[in-house]
Amino acid sequence: MDSQHEKLHGLNRRIGLILRIGIVLSLVLISAGLVMFAVAGASHLAPLTPLSSLLTEIATLNPAALVTAGLDIILLMPVAILLLSLAHFIAIRERQPVITCIALLILLAASFILILK
Amino acid sequence: MPADINIWVLAGTGFAAGLTGAMLGVGGGIIIVPILTLAMGLPIQFAIGSSLVSIVINACTATSVYIRTHMTNLKLGLLLSCTLVPGAVAGAFLAAGLSSPALTIIFGLLMLYVAYVMIPKKQRRLSPEQIEAAKIVHEKEHTPHAWLDGCYYDPAINEEIGYQVHRPVIGMVTGFFGGVISSLLGVGGGIINVPVMNQVMKVPLKATIATSSLLLCFTTMTGSLIYAYNGYVIPYIIAPLIISVYLGARLGATLAHRARSKVLITVYTVFLVLTSIIMILKALNVFG
Numbered sequence: 001m002d003s004q005h006e007k008l009h010g011l012n013r014r015i016g017l018i019l020r021i022g023i024v025l026s027l028v029l030i031s032a033g034l035v036m037f038a039v040a041g042a043s044h045l046a047p048l049t050p051l052s053s054l055l056t057e058i059a060t061l062n063p064a065a066l067v068t069a070g071l072d073i074i075l076l077m078p079v080a081i082l083l084l085s086l087a088h089f090i091a092i093r094e095r096q097p098v099i100t101c102i103a104l105l106i107l108l109a110a111s112f113i114l115i116l117k
Numbered sequence: 118m119p120a121d122i123n124i125w126v127l128a129g130t131g132f133a134a135g136l137t138g139a140m141l142g143v144g145g146g147i148i149i150v151p152i153l154t155l156a157m158g159l160p161i162q163f164a165i166g167s168s169l170v171s172i173v174i175n176a177c178t179a180t181s182v183y184i185r186t187h188m189t190n191l192k193l194g195l196l197l198s199c200t201l202v203p204g205a206v207a208g209a210f211l212a213a214g215l216s217s218p219a220l221t222i223i224f225g226l227l228m229l230y231v232a233y234v235m236i237p238k239k240q241r242r243l244s245p246e247q248i249e250a251a252k253i254v255h256e257k258e259h260t261p262h263a264w265l266d267g268c269y270y271d272p273a274i275n276e277e278i279g280y281q282v283h284r285p286v287i288g289m290v291t292g293f294f295g296g297v298i299s300s301l302l303g304v305g306g307g308i309i310n311v312p313v314m315n316q317v318m319k320v321p322l323k324a325t326i327a328t329s330s331l332l333l334c335f336t337t338m339t340g341s342l343i344y345a346y347n348g349y350v351i352p353y354i355i356a357p358l359i360i361s362v363y364l365g366a367r368l369g370a371t372l373a374h375r376a377r378s379k380v381l382i383t384v385y386t387v388f389l390v391l392t393s394i395i396m397i398l399k400a401l402n403v404f405g
Binding site: 005008009011012013015016019020022023026027030031033034037042043044045046047048063064067068070071074075077078079081082085094096097100101103104107108111112114115116 | 122170173174177178180181182184185187189191192195196198199202203205206264268331334335338339341342343345346348350351352353355356357359360363
């Protein structure tokens with residue numbers, strides 16, 4: 001196996017690890033939220049908690065806030081994959097993947113701005 | 118919105134969706150959306166939002182397994198995501214303005230076509246001269262995007278598989294429509310990506326499925342954000358779905374890793390035909 005492939009395999013392992021950590025963290029929060037729904041008897045139709053009050057609501061063990069935090073972590077995972085890949089390809093100076101990662105990052109940012117508008 | 122939400126129906130639905138999604142490289146939304154709307158009476162927007170959110174974890178779980186076995190073609194996945202993400206945004210905005218039965222029928226027909234494409238055809242026998250000529254054409258076509266080529270170890274046949282990626286531009290164009298369909302109908306978009314990557318771009322099926330999971334991470338994340346931002350994601354509904362989808366996806370990814378490609382193609386084709394028939398009949402109001 002050449003060094004190019006070895007480096008790519010290293011990146012694959014790092015992405016796998018980040019994904020596993022994110023998934024476990026997210027599942028713990030979501031499971032806690034589900035338990036709290038049963039314990040606290042909160043409304044089944046409670047909406048997602050806004051980011052601005054997320055931390056304070058988590059501190060009070062609000063079930064919807066716990067689930068929201070877990071969901072936020074999961075939604076950040078693809079961004080984490082992208083940033084890890086970008087850093088890797090910049091480090092090994094591989095031009096085409098770097099351009100691809102930057103283009104995708106710009107597209108994601110533009111999509112988020114469009115969603116918020 | 119129904120006042121009584123059965124957590125066990127949600128959990129069962131999520132497990133089935135996770136299992137099939139990870140095994141076939143599709144999102145599993147094709148199971149979640151009909152059950153949430155038909156069996157649980159949820160409005161379609163809430164079903165789609167919940168489905169997309171569940172598919173994100175399904176896709177991330179499958180990707181975390183596949184990428185460690187190096188079956189995922191990361192560079193190809195990132196390139197195709199460049200058109201999938203705008204497609205997902207377009208699909209979510211389209212969802213508000215189009216007639217649902219018409220879309221369902223078109224989607225069902227599209228799935229039937231994809232099922233036809235996936236059926237293995239008899240290979241035409243080429244003469245040695247034709248094979249040599251085809252090789253030269255492929256090399257000429259291929260050189261500019263050699264950076265997308267991949268290789269992985271296939272434990273089912275105990276062999277290292279190297280492959281070249283062909284026609285990435287076609288993959289990117291169709292990827293946009295995969296993104297549109299994903300956000301429009303709450304499915305992963307794998308029904309477009311898998312056959313195109315496998316049949317048109319000549320990526321081996323296992324690498325296709327693994328890379329499709331990575332694509333789903335980006336597409337469904339974008340769609341999920343739009344539905345969540347518009348209030349179509351309810352924590353009590355998505356919590357049991359996400360947990361059960363995770364468990365199903367773990368099992369599905371492990372089974373797919375050990376299975377042979379022919380079995381996967383058969384399962385995928387049968388799945389497409391059955392789902393498309395159900396969708397078309399539902400759109401024509403046959404079920405009442």
